[in-house]
Amino acid sequence: MDRYSEAGVDLDLAASVKARLRGLVRSTRRPEVIGAIGGFGGLFRPDFHAFREPILVASIDGVGTKLKIAALARRHQGVGEDVVHHCVNDIATTGAEPLFFLDYVGTSRLDPTSFHDILRGMARACRRTGCALLGGETAQLPGMYRDGEYDLVGAIVGVVDRSALLPRAGMRAGDLLVGLRSSGLHTNGYSLARKILFEEQNLTLDSRIPGCPLSLGDELLRVHRSYLPELRRLRRLELPVKGIAHITGGGLPENLPRILPKRLDAQIKIGSWRIPPLFRFLTKVGKLSQEESYRVFNMGIGMVLVAAADCAERVAQAVGGRIIGKLVPGEGRVLLC
Template identity: 45%
Template sequence: MDYRAAGVDVEEGRAFVKRIRRLVEGTFRPGVIGGIGGFGGCFQLPQGYQEPVLVSGTDGVGTKLKIAHAVNRHDTVGVDLVAMCVNDVLTSGAEPLFFLDYIATGKLDQEQLTQVVTGIAHGCTQAGCALLGGETAEMPGFYQAGEYDLAGFCVGIVEKSQMLDGSQVEIGDVAIALPSTGVHSNGLSLVRKIIATQGYSWDTTPEIFAGKTLAEVFLTPTQIYVKPVLAARRAGLTIHGMAHITGGGLPENLPRALAPGQAIQLDTASLPHPDLFTWLAHVGDVSATDMYNTFNMGIGFVLFVPQAQTSSTINYFNSQNLAAFAIGEVIPGNGEITGIPDSF
């Protein structure tokens, strides 16, 4: 008996690392010390900070991976993995510096996992952070054949005086929404339940989605907001707070960006109604309340800005080819959110 007979091929793992080396090194940015293959990734903090604060975030992709496995498409979920981490770190005003990944599988499939790492590298490039290292674990008997799981970890940096923690948000601030590219990486268990119970397959092409299959629609990667939002701050726009709209939707994530004694009044009429979410609600017979408590409903990121800067903020993001629109304002309260539609 040897390790290969037990289901773990060490040589295959070494060959995989060699295969992805260029993908990883292609994400390197100033500050990276050394290359891949060591016991730890090394990064030198940028100069010029008076009181640098490191901000960390970790996340996964969730059951979106079940769709990737079902249709054998693995080039987008790596972007999701990065996005879920860097968008969280961004809410503190931090610039992502580096990213680490963890990939666990029953049997290492180089072609499959190279697609995954390609997506991770693309996500890191979009966020401007280095893919500093990672871990690939081959665990026979733990995962079904052809399946894998992902986890990611990101570290960013922000000047302490520029860090956002909710205390800067003021009564009267306007909530500016940046659109999502779909469901992102949340609510996929409900999506899968709807697809399965209504008799659809992942290669179904509902007319409403303009010829795209359901797999293509729901594997659309999460939008990464890092570069345009950081550029907005550097351009002098005042941003008092940010929220990444993930699991729990607007009701759960908007209050996380507020200071004590504050609440949010949404302008119901200004909320988007993307066809994707209308279709899910109709096909799955899901109530508006459950939809808004599960999905981002077309809003992936929210900025809180002074009322006087509403137009300039919207105009700035529009000039960067990113839609932006006001959806409400901060009012006195205790973290509640009002204005959520009770029907479609």
């Protein structure tokens, strides 16, 4: 064993693990990709002939402490999908289509099985969304993480024509809010959820929560939903929206204001959708106020669309959503009513 391996960094293992990933990366390839993975930079030759004025949109995000649940359950493919879907949804709020994705994995010691599962999840999500997995970085950082734990971050670049850029300037009082259901916690609120469920309630991954059809581990590891298919359907049907908010950290109260003009408030009608059992349980046993619950968790709504009143019902029907509120004169806030 060489001195670097003794220090906790195995270069030979890293090389062999990366060599196994080439097939996964190739499965996400788009025509614009040039060359193969392994260079100092990923190469992408964009074809913007269909755009009058292309605007590039970039975003970066992670999975947070949901990774601790994945490590505890030894199930890693889902968080690979999570990080791609989260990033795709973020740029989709501008109307953008994904082009390529880059990942970062930092760990104390590289575990080939879990690493391959993470990349398999990312590749699967990239294929489904039409996004090229262009490259990434894998860092062995002994002493930075506990054994078996890792960090996962993704960066994405997409494109939208300037004429289709969201949010639009024409929002007005009376516009309606269309909510799309989340698949679960998605990738936010896990630090509080873990404290309530495992520290305070002494539950395990095998425990069952009233009303939940799956074990607690399965509920917590539900994959972050990608809303790209629904948004693409709206474009095909030529059903316009004025704005899109991805409900992530900060919940409805902090994410809707990111797309609102300062002269309007978003009035959310509590009770217009059924709160999933996991959120109801967390709120009850965690003794959370309504304000904190809606600020920490998505409470069952993962994306909100702003649509004119005369087409909002058609928008909701096309995406399988429901009307959850409206815009009213105000100051760019969210009102839970």
